[in-house]
Amino acid sequence: MDLSQAREYAHTAMPQVIDDLRTLVGHSSIAFPGFPDAPMKAIADDLLGMFRRAGVDDVRLLDLGEGAYPSIFAEIPGPEGSPVVTLYAHYDVQPAPEGQGWTTDPWTLTEKEDGRLYGRGAADDKSGVVAHLATLAAFEGRPPVTVRLVIEGEEETGSHIEAYVEEHPEDFRSDVFVVADSGNQRVGAPALTTGLRGDVSITVRLRTIESALHSGLFGGAAPDALVAMIQLLGSMYDETGATVIEGLDSYEWPDGDLDEADFRASAGVLDGVELSGSGHLASRLWSRPAATVIGIDAPPVAGASNIVIPEATARISVRIVPGSDPQAQLAAIETHLKAHAPRGVQLEIGDHKVFGAWKAAEGGPATKLAEQAMTEAFGAPCESHGSGGSIPLVQVLLDTSPGSEAILWGAEDEEKARIHGPDESVDPKEIEDLVVAQILLLSRLGEQRR
Numbered sequence: 001m002d003l004s005q006a007r008e009y010a011h012t013a014m015p016q017v018i019d020d021l022r023t024l025v026g027h028s029s030i031a032f033p034g035f036p037d038a039p040m041k042a043i044a045d046d047l048l049g050m051f052r053r054a055g056v057d058d059v060r061l062l063d064l065g066e067g068a069y070p071s072i073f074a075e076i077p078g079p080e081g082s083p084v085v086t087l088y089a090h091y092d093v094q095p096a097p098e099g100q101g102w103t104t105d106p107w108t109l110t111e112k113e114d115g116r117l118y119g120r121g122a123a124d125d126k127s128g129v130v131a132h133l134a135t136l137a138a139f140e141g142r143p144p145v146t147v148r149l150v151i152e153g154e155e156e157t158g159s160h161i162e163a164y165v166e167e168h169p170e171d172f173r174s175d176v177f178v179v180a181d182s183g184n185q186r187v188g189a190p191a192l193t194t195g196l197r198g199d200v201s202i203t204v205r206l207r208t209i210e211s212a213l214h215s216g217l218f219g220g221a222a223p224d225a226l227v228a229m230i231q232l233l234g235s236m237y238d239e240t241g242a243t244v245i246e247g248l249d250s251y252e253w254p255d256g257d258l259d260e261a262d263f264r265a266s267a268g269v270l271d272g273v274e275l276s277g278s279g280h281l282a283s284r285l286w287s288r289p290a291a292t293v294i295g296i297d298a299p300p301v302a303g304a305s306n307i308v309i310p311e312a313t314a315r316i317s318v319r320i321v322p323g324s325d326p327q328a329q330l331a332a333i334e335t336h337l338k339a340h341a342p343r344g345v346q347l348e349i350g351d352h353k354v355f356g357a358w359k360a361a362e363g364g365p366a367t368k369l370a371e372q373a374m375t376e377a378f379g380a381p382c383e384s385h386g387s388g389g390s391i392p393l394v395q396v397l398l399d400t401s402p403g404s405e406a407i408l409w410g411a412e413d414e415e416k417a418r419i420h421g422p423d424e425s426v427d428p429k430e431i432e433d434l435v436v437a438q439i440l441l442l443s444r445l446g447e448q449r450r
């Protein structure tokens, strides 16, 4: 299909696309523990029906093991010798608790005056699901490449798919992985996500004395574990709040910067409060490490008494940069903590969890075709941007297929979509143009390598 055919098709398909999105948003498909599984089963059934209608006859549920919600899976053979392209999105969503501040029912797709469609998952990532549906329907079951379809049901929570992919790499081997779970920086301004930070989290415990002591009798000389923890945690930052752990990788983001006022607004930074770090904002968010203290065990304020504290525990999460080696980053963090633990306190580090970062194959042939497809579909030059979030599956998928490329894009614009927050929404034109880009990409991948 060429650009004008793809455009015409996508435009005509939009009423169906929105209908499907309405059906999907109507299911509160939350995969978190403690939520009912009926909506998860119901949405999976609907998805099977929708993909069959799109010409994907062999679509089925893929059992990922005990306690897992299945992925929707299909393999659609393309012409002999054509490349293999995996289309990925996810059908589970974040919860939308009462009190989060929704102004419409999160489980009813609602169009507002601004033309956007509101509902939990309308963007993240049911927009990606309907984009894949419409893309496959465009080819009526006969795509120009071999397609593997993977619609996951556990992206927002403890996922089973990574382990499954590692055990069954042959089922996922592909030349290109198209992950529609991202978005443009601004509506109408096409962009590829070319870097994802990874994450290393660890728990640190400090011990100083055998048990709590009277602070009047012992304070001043008896070493307090919580004070030591505050000093240790403080050693991870400079006076601007930038993370300064020695040995962590860091680089300057090569493309344009973000607008500071826009960022302050989208982050809800309070009046008079300065941003952390300094310099290029895109680098601070996408290509420099960022440590966060995500939990501290210490005596709660209610019932606090005058004691010297014997033990304190903190959970630290460090976002690591695209292209870095996660094990080396973990080692650097541990070395830093050991070196900065004050006054010989007893330090224990444990319970580490590591999600690798990911960096796009710069200049890779599929990445180039994807940029071109975005430029044509949106009628504006395609930019590249990073994302602070981690999608651990991306690297796991790439590891199945040496030399493969991942394309990250989507209809979750960073400007207004408010994914995970109240009043999540999607701009239907972003979905339409994404469908055009996906059709062009598959068509050209099919031509190029035949």
Ligand SMILES: [Zn+2]
Binding pocket: 090, 124, 125, 155, 181
């Ligand atoms: Zn998502």
